Amino acid sequence: MTKALGRDSTCSIARSLEVLGDSWTLLIIREAVVAHTTRFQDFRDALGIAPNILTKRLALLVDEGLLERRTYRQPGERARDEYVLTEAGRSLSLIIAALADWGRTHRPRPDGTSPRFSLDESGTVAELAFVTSDGAVVPPHALTAHRTEDARLGIPA
Template sequence: MAAALGKDSKCSIARSVEVLGDSWTLLIIREAMVTDTTRFQDFRDRLGVAGNILAKRLAFLVDEGVFERRTYQKAGTRTREEYLLTEAGRSLSVVIAALAEWGRARRPREDGTSPNFFDRKTDTRAQLAFVASDGSRIPPEQLIARRTRDS
């Protein structure tokens, strides 16, 4: 599944899209993050994705370090696998939040739903923002992007 994208596969965006560029992949991560889904059948039921596609995506995400596969067994049943977000997977909360925010603003629906993120300790809603080194917020329309070396 991972293939070098474009002329500049050194670009961090190209490297990220190699892992995350498939729509099922982002929806699987969303379900794990927002609904605490960990089991194959639950992903399948929630997403309506074909089993072969789901199995391929989950295996790829395990190989890429986004999920960790663990064996579990309910009493009287055979062993099964569950998929838990790793630290790398949980760090995608910023990506999921940005997509949700963009969708709310640019693709609104009367009956739409989207994830919001909250501080676990205080239950305060978190907001995405670009923040300068002095702590001030920078509005998106004021930003410019430059290609620099990864640090």
């Protein structure tokens, strides 16, 4: 029997990749999370992406509930749409942070840049880590992953 991929998969990673598996999509999310980009032209300028591809990716992100389309109007200009992260979209900051950390570690460049995440109120830098329920930080090499049913993790369907 073949395994279902994408939206119908029982695998949470495959379901996520159905939405996020394209590099342009993740780069759009990066711009929204790190640079607080919301406008079509600003995404184009930052990414150098073709307008037809950007249009398709933004529509996907809106349809999947990661971005919300809002209309705005500059004085004297026509109404335009901007794309604002939803709670689901903001939660992808963990993915962006993990990709940045991996890239810094395993694909370093002397001229590279990376996002740094910090608390809004204090500016205290936040680090990405696996943490046990009692607060202990665990290095990735000390972990073992096991397939576990979402229902056993307390995640509603």
